[in-house]
Amino acid sequence: MNSSPIRAPSPIHALFWDIGGVLLSNGWDRDQRRVVVTEFGLDPDDFQERHKLIVPELEMGRLTLDDYLNQTVFMRPQSFSRDAFVAAMEAQSVPDDAALNLLQHLAGRWRMYALNNESRELNAHRRRTFSLDGPLLAFFTSCYLGVAKPNPAIYRLALDLAGVQPGHAVMIDDRLQNVEAARSVGMQAVQFVNAAQLQTDLERLGVSA
Ligand SMILES: [Mg+2]
Structure with a gap:
């Protein structure tokens, strides 16, 4: 690590983390859905159509997971239980150990x-x-x-709730469109590729453990 004896104070006061694709695998994205749909022998096209129509409501907190599953999986009798399906969904979440380690060091x-x-x-x-x-x-x-990335409104709301000026905040996200949206409201942003690259990019902003 390159550290000079006198370092300018970082302009960054707060870090905002995406989770899926950064600290953990995605929660219920295309790859996770494919695995679970195959495991339970569902019709992938039918599932995908049903999922697409209702998932924004689920992610905006206007629909429970039970209601989502009622429309996408359990609209007809199935040979497996709801608990088994939910357990398979949850099992898709795996950590990025290096990214979690960096998070812990910065905490x-x-x-x-x-x-x-x-x-x-x-x-x-x-x-x-x-x-x-x-x-x-x-x-x-x-x-x-009740609002989702990449709507700039969610970044502004998060900044307001945290009490941080956009120029003093850095967004860490794996999706370029979300990174661009963060920059559009004046935040600094780093597109996550892996933990080592993130650490280097954060150090450039004066953020180190
Ligand atoms: Mg992500």
């Missing part, structure tokens, strides 16, 4: 928040399973706020 030194799109039930499962509530002070998640 305590930096104010950090989640800014992510997720349903209430999966978000709760992921927060609990991967102990995200320790390092992340609050969850500005689409299911709680």
